[in-house]
Amino acid sequence: MSHFLKSFLFVLLVFPFVQCKKEVHEPTTLVPKNEIHYAKGFSILNHDGFSVVTVSNPWPKADKSYTYILKEKNGIIPDSLKQFLTISVPVKTIVVTSTTHIPSLEMLGVENTLVGFPNLNYISSQKVRALIDAKKVKELGNNQALNTEVIIDLQPEVIIGYGLDNNNPTLDNLQKNGLKVLLNGDWNEQTPLGKAEWIKFFGALYGKQEKANELFSKIEKDYLHTLEIAKRATTHPTILAGDMFEDKWYLPQGTSWGCQLLKQAQGNYLWAATTGTGSLSLSFETVLEKGKNADLWITSGQFGSLKEMLDTNSHYSQFKAFQNKNVYSFSGKKGKTGGVLYYELAPNRPDIVLKDIVKILHPELLVGYKPFFFEKLK
Template sequence: MNRWWRRAAVLIGFVVVLVTSACSTATPVAERAGAAAAGCISDFDPAADYFPVKSRIEHATNFSLRYERSYQVLTVNQPYPGGAPESYVLLTCGAPAPQLPPDLAGAPMIETPVRSLYSESTTQLSLIVDLGTLDVLTGVGNPDFVSGAEVRTRIADGSVARFAENQQLNTEQVITADPDVLLSQGTDNPAFPTLRNAGIPVIGWAEYLDSGPLAKAEWIKAMAALTGQEERAAAVFGEIESRYREITATAAAAPAVPVVLGNLYQGTWSVPAGGSTTGTLVRDAGGTYSEAGNSAAGSVQRDFETVYATDGAAAVWLVTTQWTSMADVTAADPRYAELAAVKSGQVWNANKRLGPTGGNEFYERGVTHPDEVLADLIAILHPDLLPGHEFVYFQRLGS
């Protein structure tokens, strides 16, 4: 029985009334209000291909798309660290439920284009904005982390609800709201089985487990599969990819500038490996550092003394912290004053665009617009290559 025929769930401490009605395999999957909306099939033809525009995945490796006549199969290879692959059947609204192969027998079925979407991660928000489908966004885990003006406007006018507090998902609220789909933040959650049992599909959204700036940005094509905006996604991503390559070329012949990356957190300094997204961005911007040759995708844990010995003489320090001045730097740890970049005042922080409640657009839009981040980095390391550059995310810390 399809979730669109019921309102149901088993919740801790309360009961939601289950409403059912008879259905048959010949009945279209969705008979909700608005089933005849744009993107829906009004006269189903089993021989027709309902995907005239198909996305091609060229960089991302943590998700894939497969096309059938009236549905797509979205597979997330690792929905959370260590998680097994999960597949989702994305059925064009108005089409009857298909006969699925055995490997998809237990896959959730999601009617597309979705009309109501709950988002746990702010990295998903810029994709929705870029696709021009902001009206489908009806819930955000914690609106305080949101920085983008478009989404904040919808939060302010009540169009987007909060559904999590202190990382605790409000299961009752989500089931009552009954969104078409909930996108996770790339972690597992004990509330997810309850939501799925209530007929609310949960997609394990984990673009951060993809390695490389363009791989993360290409998740716009996964969002397009949910919203029916494949053509627009191809255009948006094409512009990002083209600009990224164009900007990279400007720094290709420039001498590499030594940098320091990261900072201490609870006594440990995480240095991004060369194969990580940060490592790739720094390399493409014409920078180098001690772990630049490390092809791993994660980070290397070090202490201050090791970082000082390997990267302490670097001319530039790139951080992502709450620091707003050089005084904040040395207040955090007096040893920072020994770094060459601190002595010369070349400490750059990716906190230029903060939302009114503390959200940082670097972690929101910056993840899916690496061309903007790359341009900032080149302007920092090789200012002569991008004269007059207006910084988007980074700013130099003042005294």
């Protein structure tokens, strides 16, 4: 996928004193509290007329943080903060670089501010695709080689970038040309609700923090409610995940985002004991030995049918889950140009993903619910 940044501490000292039997207090300034609760990669501190957004973990093991000042109309920025990049909010034009940014814009109702994106075909959102069809969103190439000429011509008020490390010459070049680049590390979050909470990052940019908080609170509430439902499960089905790509079988590591969801849905993921947040790369024989008798199989999304799987690798038929036609995929929901909706929306909506998995593992717990992302392959 075009699949992807600490807090300032202000100490408040209050000195009460008594004079002529009357208590008098010095004027005080409230210490702003961090508005972020689950995400580990950023914070928001709201002040009178401006907010301080600090992105502390834009990529794994980042050795520095990135601070941005979001200035409201008539807001006054203290001299101590003028060293940081300042953005006037609400922003009116934006470039984002990951499909995971798209749902936040849409949920906040500001998708019409999007003016450019790398590889438009990846976008699944119907609202944004309508903007693309109307020629209101420009093609920007790809993340590794953004079309800087087009972006400079667009002059977006802000560019939301992401990086796998501290080496991104294209973003550096855009900043040298006077454009404002903010890093977004949603992809680097390790928990489902941590990923989803990045909607507050976009809420701050658009002066819609209250709406972003409301949207996230609903996601959080629904997610936690489903967690409680899942605890009623009396079985823990064994789960095989992933499939072959070229000569290796890729499946999620035991402390990854996807594995957490499988565990919280009361499933027994066969590689849950491994550590890491990325993918395991194993041989077919290794996976077959451990996963041959798994109760169900959640594929990577490469395939739309069991026949497609067999046509690619006839040995898939050796797995019990395949033989019992108990194989699930999220590949069915796509945008009209082929973008897989799961990659775009799932990190933003863990409440839906969790409910889907609970329904697959324990259908008796969610009577009447139909999975949104996942479907059983035929």
